[in-house]
Amino acid sequence: xxxxxxxxxxxxxxxxxxxxxxxxxxxxxxxxxxxxxxxxxxxxxxxxxxxxxxxxxxxxxxxxxxxxxxxxxxxxxxxxxxxxxxxxxxxxxxxxxxxxxxxxxxxxxxxxxxxxxxxxxxxxxxxxxxxxxxxxxxxxxxxx
Numbered sequence: 313x314x315x316x317x318x319x320x321x322x323x324x325x326x327x328x329x330x331x332x333x334x335x336x337x338x339x340x341x342x343x344x345x346x347x348x349x350x351x352x353x354x355x356x357x358x359x360x361x362x363x364x365x366x367x368x369x370x371x372x373x374x375x376x377x378x379x380x381x382x383x384x385x386x387x388x389x390x391x392x393x394x395x396x397x398x399x400x401x402x403x404x405x406x407x408x409x410x411x412x413x414x415x416x417x418x419x420x421x422x423x424x425x426x427x428x429x430x431x432x433x434x435x436x437x438x439x440x441x442x443x444x445x446x447x448x449x450x451x452x453x454x455x456x
Contacts, residue, residue, distance in 0.1 A: 327439070327445040328437055328439075329436050329437055329438070329439045330432070331430035331431060331432055331436070332430065332431055332433055333350055333428060333429070333430050333431075334358055334359060334361070334362055334427065334428075334429050334431065335350075335355050335356065335357060335359065335404075335427045336355075336356040336357055336359065337349065337354040337355060337356060338354050338355075340354050350428040350430070351428070352404070352427070352428065355404060355428065357400040357402055358398065358400065358401055358402075358404065358407050358427050359398060360395050360396060360397055361395070361396045361410065361411070361414070362394065362395045362396070363377070363394045363395075363396075363414060363419050364393050364420050364421045364429075365391055365392075365420065366380075366391075366392045366393070366394050366419070367389055367392050368386050368389055369391075369421050370420050370421055371418050371419060372394070372419070373394070373414070373417065373419040375396075376454075377394035377395055378395050378396050378397040378453070378454055378455045378456075379395045379450055379453050379454070379455070380394055380452035381393045381395070381432060381448050381449065381450050382448065382449050383432050383438055383448050384438045384443045385446065390451075392451075393431050395431070404426075404427045407426065407427050408426040408427060411425070411426050411429075432448040433448065434448050434449055434450040435447060435448065435449075436448055
């Protein structure tokens with residue numbers, strides 16, 4: 313049996329960005345056939361709400377999340393993604409209204425996207441210039 317942490321260490325031995333989507337998709341490929349499509353017509357259900365850039369561009373909301381992932385350190389401040397487990401759903405318009413409302417409150421980056429948003433996987437590297445291939449790390453986990 314392969315140890316899960318050993319497995320992740322193997323996958324991320326080289327710096328690379330890796331993401332997960334807040335919604336599941338039906339498995340159909342994009343127009344070039346190179347990866348699964350996350351287009352609105354491919355969505356199956358949303359599973360979580362993720363707030364982006366908490367600590368740098370946005371302020372922490374009053375409710376603690378199910379998880380926190382530090383995606384970089386900017387000027388000594390942790391830049392985080394805060395995730396909230398949701399009951400899976402298909403009311404994508406309501407979900408996107410919630411994301412827009414959270415952005416209006418200042419709790420997430422206004423460009424954080426909607427139901428096809430991707431979020432960084434812990435252990436993967438932030439490949440943006442100036443981030444030094446920072447490895448994302450889960451600093452809080454309470455999925456209850």
